[in-house]
Amino acid sequence: MTDAPEVRQIATADGDDALPTPRPGRLAVIGLGPGAAGLMAPDVRDELDRAQDIVGYTTYTQMAGPLRPDQRILDSDNRCEMDRARLAFTLAAQGRHVVVVSSGDPGVFAMATAVMEALDQSEDPAWQRVDLAILPGISAAQAAAARIGAPLGHDFCVLSLSDNLKPWSQIERRLEHAALADFVIALYNPSSKARPWQLSQALDLLRRHRVPATPIVLGRDVGRPDERVLVTTLGEIQPEQVDMRTLVIVGSSQTRQFPRQNGGVWVYTPRWYPDTTTESS
Known part of the structure; x- marks a missing residue:
């Protein structure tokens, strides 16, 4: 598990991409559902399979598997929601395919709100150009x-x-x-x-x-x-x-x-x- 300062540092880290870099960058905020693989929406599983970077609370990134070896897992403490949202936009603005994971539904006491708030507060035009999607999940x-x-x-x-x-x-x-x-x-x-x-x-x-x-x-x-x-x-x-x-x-x-x-x-x-x-x- 990483804390907020380490998460911010990752935002500028370079890595070798095993997949072609999508243009423009995409940021999907997904809901894993309650935890069972059978209760995860197919579109959510597909988004996870195509992503390059998985951003989220450590427990939820572990629930998001199976993941490919080349996918970067950028996990952090549960109290770092805004840091995770800004990190996700920073990566997506660079052209990467990023998934932010939440348990349950991302719009119910979860990360969709933090992502929207980060975008609302940002003056970076590159963030506005990110292909943003919210994919629902079964709530608790x-x-x-x-x-x-x-x-x-x-x-x-x-x-x-x-x-x-x-x-x-x-x-x-x-x-x-x-x-x-x-x-x-x-x-x-x-x-x-x-x-x-x-x-x-x-x-x-x-x-x-x-x-x-x-x-x-x-x-x-x-x-x-x-x-x-x-x-x-x-x-x-x-x-x-x-x-x-x-x-x-x-x-x-x-x-x-x-x-x-x-x-x-x-x-x-x-x-x-x-x-x-x-x-x-």
Whole structure:
């Protein structure tokens, strides 16, 4: 793993190209999906196979294989998003075929935003000429939901509980409104060693608006070898069951669960919603 200064140094490094240099340079921001090769979009696999440089967080570049020996892997720490984006544009502006990798979908709390921000802030005309593409992937929320049924079958929202880029007060405000609106809520980045208290506060807030029997889906490393999916309830969930690699789906008032024939349960949210206006008139 390299840190940000080493990543910047690589941007000016020369290397022998085994493939013809594409003109103009191409930069593709791709979503690997949840991790299983079968859940990666064919266009994403094709882009990876044709690329010269693979840029990304170390864990995700390892997930992008198999790669050719002549492909350069430029990996870095997960906190260096803007450095990776600028490196990718610098290489692509030189005429190289660059892929920036994200897990899940690149536009959901991932690298597509950093790449767009880097381009928006740049005054380099060579960056504007780069052939830029965003290739979607299956998000963590979609993967976890599919494993257990269809909990996202009606209106839902996606929130990150990380306060690295926004204040906790803003997270609480958005979570409160989502709970009041009775959305199914998919929570990304629900807990970490640096902020173990936040999930407890989020659950306390949700319990003010949802009944204890509300279904909760915990999907950890879905699509990877250590996959684990658990269904619990808002009244029973414990913060210790969740870490940074867990996707938490909180059901709405209409979300239901029923037994599977071979054990476990299915969880789904009906497409319809009760008409409360006619009930109160």
